[in-house]
Amino acid sequence: MANASNEHIVTSYEDELTELTRAISEMGGMVEVAITNATQALIRVDHELAKKTSKADKAVDDMQRYIDEKAVSMIARRQPMAGDLRHIVSAIHVANDLERVGDIAKNLARRVKHIDSQRVSKQLYNGIRHMSDLALAQIKRSLDSFTLRDANIALDVCRRDDEVDALYISLFREFLTYMMEDPRNITDCTHLLFCAKNLERAGDHATNIAEAAYYLKTGENLYYDIESGKVDLH
Secondary structure, three states: HHHHHHHHHHHHHHHHHHHHHHHHHHHHHHHHHHHHHHHHHHHHHHHHHHHHHHHHHHHHHHHHHHHHHHHHHHHHHHHOOHHHHHHHHHHHHHHHHHHHHHHHHHHHHHHHHOOOOOOOOHHHHHHHHHHHHHHHHHHHHHHHHOHHHOHHHHHHHHHHHHHHHHHHHHHHHHHHHHHHHHHHHHHHHHHHHHHHHHHHHHHEEEEEEEHHHHHHHHOEEEEOOOOEEEEEEE
């Protein structure tokens, strides 16, 4: 009888860990949709989609609270050790980064009402779209590294972060050129420049998620130096 009871407790615990991973995946999907919609709203200057994206951020915030509360409850009740503790702590960190990416999507959406679509070059919008695609790819890969517990994918995400940074620098120079050529472009280009910076930050959060995934898998803290291309473990 005691063995059956212990087996039930272990199964229940595993179910809770599985639910934590499922919630992270669901939250990640919500954030990916938010970034996609916010980018589309910017490119199309779609005010309705922008409002929808801003309102959807509440669901992302609610999911983060759910994950935090569940994680804290599991730590208090289960007193996890080693890999299980890493799983729970990593989930808290990942949920926090995903919530920040959700805020970024909301900020992108809020910029739409300030942009005059008649003045902005399609080339600049293409740059924003490209940056959004890169950031989304990083987020998706980082989430894969977490759910699959794949340290190699996590390392690859960290190594690719410099691509997002390089594109931001390129866009920054391009926006400045347009502003200098015609002062009427200053307001719109400034808003789009903030959008590009926000997407660059989304890429940074993807790297944070990858580092959490690496820690989950290996128990070691990952630090990737972009300039040297070296990986340090602490």
